[in-house]
Amino acid sequence: MGRAPCCDKTKVKRGPWSPEEDNTLKNYLEKNGTGGNWIALPQKAGLRRCGKSCRLRWLNYLRPDIKHGGFTEEEDNLILTLYGQIGSRWSVIAANLQGRTDNDVKNHWNTKLKKKLLAAENYTNLSSCCSYNSSDLNHKFSINSFSRNYSTMDSNTFTSLVDTNLTNPNLLVPEMLVAESDQLFPIPSLMEIQENGAIQLAQDQEDGYVMDFSSGISSSYYYDLVNDFDFQEKFIGVDDPNYSSSFSNYSTLVQLQANNIPDIDQTFRGFQN
DNA sequence: AATATGCTCAACCGCAGGATT
DNA sequence: GAATCCTGCGGTTGAGCATAT
Numbered sequence: 099m100g101r102a103p104c105c106d107k108t109k110v111k112r113g114p115w116s117p118e119e120d121n122t123l124k125n126y127l128e129k130n131g132t133g134g135n136w137i138a139l140p141q142k143a144g145l146r147r148c149g150k151s152c153r154l155r156w157l158n159y160l161r162p163d164i165k166h167g168g169f170t171e172e173e174d175n176l177i178l179t180l181y182g183q184i185g186s187r188w189s190v191i192a193a194n195l196q197g198r199t200d201n202d203v204k205n206h207w208n209t210k211l212k213k214k215l216l217a218a219e220n221y222t223n224l225s226s227c228c229s230y231n232s233s234d235l236n237h238k239f240s241i242n243s244f245s246r247n248y249s250t251m252d253s254n255t256f257t258s259l260v261d262t263n264l265t266n267p268n269l270l271v272p273e274m275l276v277a278e279s280d281q282l283f284p285i286p287s288l289m290e291i292q293e294n295g296a297i298q299l300a301q302d303q304e305d306g307y308v309m310d311f312s313s314g315i316s317s318s319y320y321y322d323l324v325n326d327f328d329f330q331e332k333f334i335g336v337d338d339p340n341y342s343s344s345f346s347n348y349s350t351l352v353q354l355q356a357n358n359i360p361d362i363d364q365t366f367r368g369f370q371n
Numbered sequence: 372a373a374t375a376t377g378c379t380c381a382a383c384c385g386c387a388g389g390a391t392t
Numbered sequence: 393g394a395a396t397c398c399t400g401c402g403g404t405t406g407a408g409c410a411t412a413t
Binding site: 113114134135136137149150153157186187188189200201204208 | 397398399400401402403404407
């Protein structure tokens, strides 16, 4: 047996809402609320609309706390970050952006951000696939390492890929790991990070933690720490010719990310040398 | 100026899943 | 426990506007 339709489509109006309909719906909801039943609402409010349509119109357009207008750079960065972590769960992403609806975020993604990301990924080449095992630490890592050629990427595109505002507290930077060709360099220990600070470490380890191919391809990475030492690759910074001081940019990001770890001891427990 | 093409975003659709009967 | 109702969600569509040819 199929589902009964939510309303009789021959008897309801469809398509764009008129200002009069908007006023009717807004006035009704401000006075009475939804009454816990969107299906019955249009009849009570005197609208020839489907309940689902009323709900959508209210949630996506008429609500007083809706933010209309273009997305800021900060919002773009947050969407990109969250999409990388949870995918197309627009309602969850929208919940992190005050005044934005899932529909807004989804539209923005489909029309702007997806293209931005695809353009960026055209610069992405798989360079190697490595694994790092440490019996001392009793943990195993399996890491896919990618290198990206940013040499021709404009700085706006580059900036849009980096969560410079660090708005998501779940983002962690437990390690820096850099590969040169297929070789992996050691991951700095917690002790080293605590004693020297991430900036100092990055500056001290120019040859170890930053790839610098003569071809112009260079990259650095940080990793999310998720679910019991399961690492997810994230991008942090590059040696980009468009940046006069790209290495200091990278170091700053590492430091900011390190500061953002709420409980570094807890994060690294079991990891230390 | 006319037409084609691309872009934006409001609105719709169908499904999943929780609540209710 | 099954059937039905209702809400919320993500995917998709298409009208209207902007820009290119």
